[in-house]
Amino acid sequence: MQKIDVCLTDDHQIFRKAMVKLLKTFGRIGEIYEAGNGEECLAKVKEKKPHVVILDLNMPLMDGSKCAENLIKKFPDIKIIVLTSHDSEKYMLYMLELGVNSFLLKSTDPEELEKAIYSVADNDFYHNELLNSVIRKSLKDRFASARPNFNNEHPISEREREILKMICDEISLKEIANRLSVSEKTIYTHKLNIQSKLKVSSTVGLVKAAFEMGLFN
Numbered sequence: 001m002q003k004i005d006v007c008l009t010d011d012h013q014i015f016r017k018a019m020v021k022l023l024k025t026f027g028r029i030g031e032i033y034e035a036g037n038g039e040e041c042l043a044k045v046k047e048k049k050p051h052v053v054i055l056d057l058n059m060p061l062m063d064g065s066k067c068a069e070n071l072i073k074k075f076p077d078i079k080i081i082v083l084t085s086h087d088s089e090k091y092m093l094y095m096l097e098l099g100v101n102s103f104l105l106k107s108t109d110p111e112e113l114e115k116a117i118y119s120v121a122d123n124d125f126y127h128n129e130l131l132n133s134v135i136r137k138s139l140k141d142r143f144a145s146a147r148p149n150f151n152n153e154h155p156i157s158e159r160e161r162e163i164l165k166m167i168c169d170e171i172s173l174k175e176i177a178n179r180l181s182v183s184e185k186t187i188y189t190h191k192l193n194i195q196s197k198l199k200v201s202s203t204v205g206l207v208k209a210a211f212e213m214g215l216f217n
Contacts, residue, residue, distance in 0.1 A: 003030030004121045005050040009041040009067065010083075011059040019054075026114045028121075038062025042070055045078060051121050055100075057084040057091065065095065072099045079120040083108070092134045096204050102126040123170050124203035135211050156197050161213070163190050167203065168210045 006029060010016050016034050023029050033048050035041040037059045045053065053071060057064035064082060071078050080100040084091070085107075092103045101120040104113060112128065119126035127135075156164070166176045173191065177184040195201060198209045 001028060004028050004052055004117060005031040005033070005048065006117065007033040007035060007041060007044050007048065007050040007053045009035040009038070009053060009059070009064070010056040011036050012056075022110055022113075025110075026117065028118060038064065038067030038070070041067050042074070045071065045075055049075075050078070052079045052081060052117055054081050054083050054117075057082060057086055057095075065098065068095065068098055068100055079124070081116055081120060081126070083113070089134050089137065092131065096131070096135075096208075099202055099204065101204070103131060104128075105130070119170050122172050123167070125207060126170065127168075127207055132211075135208055156194055160190060160194050160197075163187060164194055164206060164210055164213075167191065168207050 006023060008016055008019055008023070010019070013036070016036075020032050020034065023032050031048070031050070033044050033050060035044045039062045041053060041055070042062075044050075055064045055068060059067075062070075064084070068080050068082070071080060080102075082095050082100050082103045083106060084103075085105065087105055095103055101124060102116050104116055108116075116126040116128075163176060163180075166179070167173075171179075173187045174184050177187045180187070191206075195206065198206065200206055200209055
């Protein structure tokens with residue numbers, strides 16, 4: 001299985017050094033690069049082309065949100081995990097809307113961090129109960145006055161609903177193809193069609209759409 005190169009971006013050197021030691025214990029981690037702020041991160045990503053960036057929010061020179069915005073614009077294939085002590089819902093929603101692939105707190109246990117890295121590398125997105133609850137609350141607030149008929153506005157087929165549910169369950173496109181006895185290319189085409197119908201551009205958007213459609217309780 002392919003090794004995953006990581007760029008760890010945090011302005012606290014002691015934390016970075018401890019994180020590097022932890023990341024080295026994860027079986028699929030390849031090269032580990034370090035950056036102390038957003039500007040260093042952008043330079044390191046341009047030079048080394050890692051698969052995943054682990055990004056703090058509060059940093060000097062260029063903070064995490066500005067760095068993420070630049071990464072998404074300049075390096076759209078890079079996966080971004082925000083790892084921060086900020087547990088505010090507004091931070092989570094803002095970063096998800098921006099297009100990051102996951103949002104974790106620094107209190108997260110190592111096993112979940114490892115799972116998140118693999119998931120964003122393989123399937124674009126990782127969501128846990130914390131993110132699920134934030135997305136649910138956001139949608140509940142948005143539709144408190146009147147809930148639109150999402151299915152009528154954005155019709156997708158039963159097969160597409162089935163595929164959407166599996167994508168949001170973090171099942172890889174290859175595994176979905178195996179389960180449905182079709183080619184991986186066919187599933188990828190389905191995913192693009194679903195994104196087009198739902199007017200979203202990322203797996204994060206698909207997850208939010210799935211909540212709106214009631215595919216998650």
